[in-house]
Amino acid sequence: MSTLPAPPAGGFCAEAWDRTAGLQKAIEEHPFNVALADGSLQRDVFAFYIVQDARYLVGFAQALSAAAARADDAVDAAFLAGAAQGALIEERRLHAGYVAEFGLTDEEIAGIDTSPTCLGYTSYLRACALTESYPVLLAAILPCFWVYQHVGSTILDATGDIDGHPYKAWITTYADDEFAEAVLSARELTDKVAARADEATREQMFAAFARATEYEWLFWNSAWIKETWPTAKFLA
Numbered sequence: 001m002s003t004l005p006a007p008p009a010g011g012f013c014a015e016a017w018d019r020t021a022g023l024q025k026a027i028e029e030h031p032f033n034v035a036l037a038d039g040s041l042q043r044d045v046f047a048f049y050i051v052q053d054a055r056y057l058v059g060f061a062q063a064l065s066a067a068a069a070r071a072d073d074a075v076d077a078a079f080l081a082g083a084a085q086g087a088l089i090e091e092r093r094l095h096a097g098y099v100a101e102f103g104l105t106d107e108e109i110a111g112i113d114t115s116p117t118c119l120g121y122t123s124y125l126r127a128c129a130l131t132e133s134y135p136v137l138l139a140a141i142l143p144c145f146w147v148y149q150h151v152g153s154t155i156l157d158a159t160g161d162i163d164g165h166p167y168k169a170w171i172t173t174y175a176d177d178e179f180a181e182a183v184l185s186a187r188e189l190t191d192k193v194a195a196r197a198d199e200a201t202r203e204q205m206f207a208a209f210a211r212a213t214e215y216e217w218l219f220w221n222s223a224w225i226k227e228t229w230p231t232a233k234f235l236a
């Protein structure tokens with residue numbers, strides 16, 4: 001499975017994707033993803049992205065753990081807790097990969113500031129976990145799954161033969177069947193919870209889905225521009 005089947009018509013996911021179609025296209029066409037797809041992405045830009053992404057994955061795992069704690073169904077709780085573990089395993093893998101791939105020492109990594117966008121996105125997910133309802137939290141989490149699977153599979157479909165591609169590991173991680181299964185589960189769960197939510201909650205869910213998708217765009221963009229804190233110089 002590379003490209004996912006469309007979500008069931010009339011459900012939350014189908015409408016959420018529809019409402020964000022322009023943004024999803026902008027994500028596909030972002031220069032970072034275009035360069036990632038054709039292999040021309042500069043190594044230092046990718047390294048910046050990977051360091052930020054490892055930090056992002058910790059926040060994502062915290063939001064997933066909070067959702068697991070609030071799930072009223074054991075199967076759903078197991079899925080969410082498993083996804084939290086998966087995100088943390090991926091964080092550890094990326095961490096180990098820094099040294100091997102980019103030759104970054106622990107000290108160098110510690111010296112890289114978490115970018116404003118990375119902090120913004122993870123803080124948003126943590127805030128949803130703490131102050132929003134379970135359905136809204138799920139809607140905020142969903143783009144983290146779905147947008148990545150979409151980008152990974154779109155790149156894989158466009159690339160065809162991936163052997164020898166400099167970013168093969170990244171592309172195949174997000175285009176593989178295991179990740180696709182997780183995305184399908186996340187979509188089904190969100191559709192189920194949205195179907196029993198009231199209209200006001202559903203609207204909040206759409207807003208959270210759109211905001212998190214905006215953060216996905218911002219995250220790639222922040223790596224592309226190697227975003228730093230413009231205020232850092234005042235503290236030096």
Ligand SMILES: Cc1ncc(CO)c(N)n1
Pocket residue numbers: 053056057143144145148216219
């Ligand atoms: C920013 C971001 N969003 C989603 C994923 C997929 O889990 C990721 N690794 N990073």
